[in-house]
Every structure is written in C-alpha cells, then in structure tokens.
Amino acid sequence: MQLSRCGAAGDRVSIGRFTFSWLATFAIAASAFFFTATLPAAALSEIKREELPAPASPEEAPEKSVPLPDPIQTTPPTGAKPDEAEPEEEEPEQVEPGQPAQPNGATQGVDDPNAPLPEILYDLEKLPEPVRRMRQLILDAAKTGDIEKLRPLIGSGDDATQLSLAEVEGDAIDFLRGLSGDTEGQEILAILEEVLTSGYVHLDPGTPQELYAWPYFFAMPLEKLTSPQRVELFKIVTAGDYEDMKTYGTYTFYRAGIAPDGQWVFFVAGE
Known part of the structure; x- marks a missing residue:
C-alpha cells in the first residue's frame, strides 16, 4: 500500500x-x-532615426545665398523702366564781352516788319506822372546849356542811365561831352531836347519791360513812314542819315526811354 x-x-x-x-x-x-x-x-x-540629420541651431544654419547683380550689365532687366532723364536747365543768354545787357528795349527797334504799327502819341497827359516829371527835368537841364545839369538825373550804379550799347568807361558826363560835336556838349543837349519833344510810343505795357520811348520812329519800319512823318524825322536827322538807316530798315539815331516809375533808362544811338 x-x-x-x-x-x-x-x-x-x-x-x-x-x-x-x-x-x-x-x-x-x-x-x-x-x-x-x-x-x-x-x-x-531605429535605422530611420539614425538617418535623419539633427536640426541645426540658428547659429549653425547656413546663410541663404543672394545673387549679386552683374556690374557689367548696362541694360535694365525685362520689365524695368529706365531712369527718366532730368530736364536740362536752360542756359542764360550769353552777353558778349563789352556788351552789357540792354535794359527795357534800348535795342528793341522793329522786331517784326509785319507786326501792327504802334500807336503814335503826342498827348503828354497820357504819360504817368513819374514819367512826365522825369521828361520835364531832362528838358529843363538841356535848355540850360550846361551838360553837368544832367548828372543827378543820370544817376549811378545799377540804376544809372545807359548811354551806349557798349560799356561806358570813365565819367558819364565826360562820355556825353565827347559825343558832342562841340567841346561843351551843347550839341548833344540839343539832340536830347529834340528827341523828347517828338511823338512817343508806349512799349510792352503791363510787363517788366514796360517803357515810354522817344522818338516814335524807333518802333516803326522806315518804309512805312508817311510823308508828314518823314518831315518830323528830318527835324532830328539829315537826309543822308535817313539813307544810311534804310540799309538797316529802322531808326538808329538817338532815342530815349523812361520807365513807368520815372527812371531814365537809356539815351543811346546805334544799331
């Protein structure tokens, strides 16, 4: 068991x-x-984990490469607009040596023979008061026969009266005396008086070049002068002078200009 x-x-x-x-x-x-x-x-x-690269830190990240423009390239890329050219500045009008800028029509004369003829004026009441006053002062000085009386009216500096188309050297009164046929300058005073008692024209109204000029022939083509107007012209110039002027087609003897503010702008002769 x-x-x-x-x-x-x-x-x-x-x-x-x-x-x-x-x-x-x-x-x-x-x-x-x-x-x-x-x-x-x-x-x-595990294998995939080993193949993946570790993420780079911001400090180790490579910088992106930016292509630089070709320094030799002279044409703009497609679609680009070329720079707009800057407008060229207008060069100021050049004045030849010895030729000062002519103020307010001293050489204006007749620019266009086909232009309408200017109105010929004789009524002194139509002159502005400063113009009328300066004209009378010049006439009063001329009638004295003493050319020195013109000195305070001519002035000096930039506002001095223009007495020649070329630069005036030396004393203005001596220059005027030298233009006269006599030694005292009385012939030039007689011409100045005759010029300022003739008819006048009002030029460039309402502009900075506005001017009252004597005699009116200065602003008219000679071939358009009437017979009575030629009689007035021969009070200032001779027939021989007139024939010479016809070569230029304009009056080239002495003329005077006064600005609306009463400044005696010029008293010159020549072309």
Whole structure:
C-alpha cells in the first residue's frame, strides 16, 4: 500500500513536471515569436532615426545665398523702366564781352516788319506822372546849356542811365561831352531836347519791360513812314542819315526811354 501511494505520488509529480515543462516551453516559444515579430519594426524605426540629420541651431544654419547683380550689365532687366532723364536747365543768354545787357528795349527797334504799327502819341497827359516829371527835368537841364545839369538825373550804379550799347568807361558826363560835336556838349543837349519833344510810343505795357520811348520812329519800319512823318524825322536827322538807316530798315539815331516809375533808362544811338 505504501508503494502504491508512492507510485501514485511519483506519477503526479511526473505529470506536474511535464505540465510545467510544457508551459515553460510554450512561454518561451511565445516570447520568441513576439520578439521576432516586433524586431523588424523596432529596428526599422531605429535605422530611420539614425538617418535623419539633427536640426541645426540658428547659429549653425547656413546663410541663404543672394545673387549679386552683374556690374557689367548696362541694360535694365525685362520689365524695368529706365531712369527718366532730368530736364536740362536752360542756359542764360550769353552777353558778349563789352556788351552789357540792354535794359527795357534800348535795342528793341522793329522786331517784326509785319507786326501792327504802334500807336503814335503826342498827348503828354497820357504819360504817368513819374514819367512826365522825369521828361520835364531832362528838358529843363538841356535848355540850360550846361551838360553837368544832367548828372543827378543820370544817376549811378545799377540804376544809372545807359548811354551806349557798349560799356561806358570813365565819367558819364565826360562820355556825353565827347559825343558832342562841340567841346561843351551843347550839341548833344540839343539832340536830347529834340528827341523828347517828338511823338512817343508806349512799349510792352503791363510787363517788366514796360517803357515810354522817344522818338516814335524807333518802333516803326522806315518804309512805312508817311510823308508828314518823314518831315518830323528830318527835324532830328539829315537826309543822308535817313539813307544810311534804310540799309538797316529802322531808326538808329538817338532815342530815349523812361520807365513807368520815372527812371531814365537809356539815351543811346546805334544799331
């Protein structure tokens, strides 16, 4: 009976060991299968992780390359507008050496022979008061026979009366005296008086060049003078002078101009 119990117990022990061994084997096999099944995915994940480069820090990031323009390129790229050229400044009118700028029509004369003839005026009441006053002062000085009386009327500096188309050197009164046929300058005074007692014209009204000019022949083509007007002309010039002027087509003897503010602008002769 004891042997039977021992045998039965040994059988149970053997069965238990067998069962444990089988379970262990199954567990090991299952673990191996699970490990084997999951290995490729894990390995692949590890490989991909190794291939990806580590992100660069801001300090290590390379700068972007910006293409520089071709320094030799002379034409603008397509679609670009060339720079607009700046407008050229007009050069001031050049004055020849020894030829001062002529103020307010001293050399105006007849610009267009076909232009309408200016109105010839004799009525002194139509003159502005400053013009009328300066004209009378000049006439009063001329009638004295003393050319020095013109000095305060001529003035000096930039506002001085123009006495020649060229630059006047030296004293203005000495220059006028030298133009006269006599040594005292009385001939030039007589011419000045004769000019200012003739008819006059009003030039460029309403402009900075506005002027009252004597004699009116200065602003008219000679060929358009009437017979009575030529009689007035011969009070100032000779017939020989007239023939010479016809070469130029305009009056070239002495003329005088006074600005609306009363400034004696010029007393000149010549072309």
